[in-house]
Amino acid sequence: MAYSSRVTSRYAKSVLELAEETKVLDPVKDDMAGIVNLCESNVDVVLFLNSPIIAHETKEKILSTIFSGKVNELTSKFITLLTKKGREGALFEIAKNFLELYNIKKGVQKATVYTAVKLDSKLKASFEDLVAKSMNKKVDLKEEVKEDLLGGFVLRIEDQQIDSSVKSKLQDIKKSLN
């Protein structure tokens, strides 16, 4: 079930503000990144969180066994609050939203570069440089290999992209010949 951005941004914002006040911003950010990672790599977790059959109390118990000791105190308190409010299904979305807000706060720009073959570190650095210069922000560059691009690259920054892949060029040629 998809939660509206209104729900998730409210929770994410309050966690961010509280973490900043109590000076545990970075540990909480790591926790959130961990939650996103866990949910992305494990579909069962998301399904479990969203399941209407499992009682909130059970979910709370399971979540506390998963996270106890491994996360910051604020994070575990936050998870408990979510289960009390019956919003545990939104955990994944809230964590993602939290990371976005954190990046905005720290002036970090997320970007993804898609290439047909894996980038070497020199190329990657030059991409980072390019984005950092054009956006005037620190860059968190993710790389992904997409073989069907054939060659070139696609650089995507939020909802803007530079498409310089061989695949799209071939498509454009095909269009112009039609």
Added chain:
Amino acid sequence: MLDVRPDEVSAILREQLSNFKSEAELEEVGTVLQIGDGVARIYGLSGVQAGELIEFENGVEAMALNLEEDNVGAVLLGDSAGITEGATVKRTKRIASVKVGEGIVGRVVNMLGQPIDGKGPIEGETFEMPIERKAPGVLFRQPVNEPLQTGIKAIDAMIPIGRGQRELIIGDRQTGKSAIAIDAIINQKEFYDKGEPVFCVYVAVGQKASTVAGIVQALEKGGAMPYTVVVSAAASDPTPMQFYAPFTGAAVGEYFRDTGRPALVVYDDLSKQAVAYREVSLLLRRPPGREAYPGDVFYLHSRLLERACKVNANQDIAKEMNDLPDSLKDKVKGGGSLTALPIIETQGGDVSAYIPTNVISITDGQIFLESNLFNSGIRPAINVGLSVSRVGGNAQIKSMKKVAGTLKLDQAQFRELEAFAKFGSDLDDTTRLTIERGQKNVEILKQPQYSPVAVEEQVAIVYISTNGLLDDVPVDKVREFETTLIDTLKASHKSTLEALGAGKLTEEATTVLRQVAKDLSAKYLA
């Protein structure tokens, strides 16, 4: 085997490729969240405009209609197969438009203006006409003052249509609504032959492809295709294409209107368009209103029909017209017009349903067709009592106006007394005469399909009918009498007909008409 040398082919290829620009540009993109039923929800595209075209990876285009807090709702203008969740969508920064030029005449195109008649691309210079465009403002219009001859006696005499008017054709299924519109198109051949064509656009919405093919064939046979464009969104086309097709038709018509020429556009039919719009609106989760139509279904039709107008004949004023496409600015001429004939299909004669009442209130009058009239052999099955034209009277030619003045009144009186017709000889003389003349008028107004009548012939026959010159002709011989009369006039009184066509109803002409009618009706006396 065709002799093609490889080096020629590669030269052509090289030439095309050299024009091809390969620089990468910054694009605005989004990701598909959900797709189905011809509607896509897209995340991202934060700068997209309402009504903008967006493009999927596989080249299919869509139109952004709903801009919401965290997603964009878009309707697909093509096949949704091959588009998956997570696919990338690009902005094109283009508002939907069609390419229109002189070369589009005689063609069958789809809602995007692409030819679908297999005759190759549209030739000649073309101009981008936006599909959604604001109607001309008050300043740029002028009252309707020229007639649009439909060639149908009942309409031209009693419910006249002027150039720039919007006249609704309404009736149940199988009452001959489309037939009237097609006859009106075919009748414009006369003006095409004279070198002052009225360009016609026929928009088919949600009709069977076979029906559209039949209509194109009928137009070809009637010699109407050289000045006609057919915009087709058949029943199997995506629903967004069906509800945008009339807008495409209007855009094509506007090209002729803004270049100073008269145009006629037929929307066949707007009830199907409203249904298509309802479907898309419900899928986009817009709140339903009466009969589950969205709240802006009235605006859908009003903004479409407002685009029909008579453009101010003053060149300087016309040049300043609002929302002119840039490419057309130096081609603008005043005095053009766009006449709209929207068609609405009613269910069981119910004109008080939502869509019919809406469209009746928007248009400048309606031609009301009834199935019981149709079945009793009165074709076109126009109910004269309920049909009106609110502005066309000013556009009628003078001779017709004089002659037809009493016709509508006579028919109203006849309908009141019609029920007494069965008493036969028990009636007083005036009642009997009213009934007899009424019955003859009904005969006069009958007309088979695909046989438009020139306006001068219409004036002649209506004059004879309303002046009691048919009193000696039996009801079942009226049509025979009509044909011989017209033939005689054509053969030996050409100048009289010409005078009538020019709008002059002179003493001389009436004497000729009376004399000819007397001579011809004499043989029915015995």
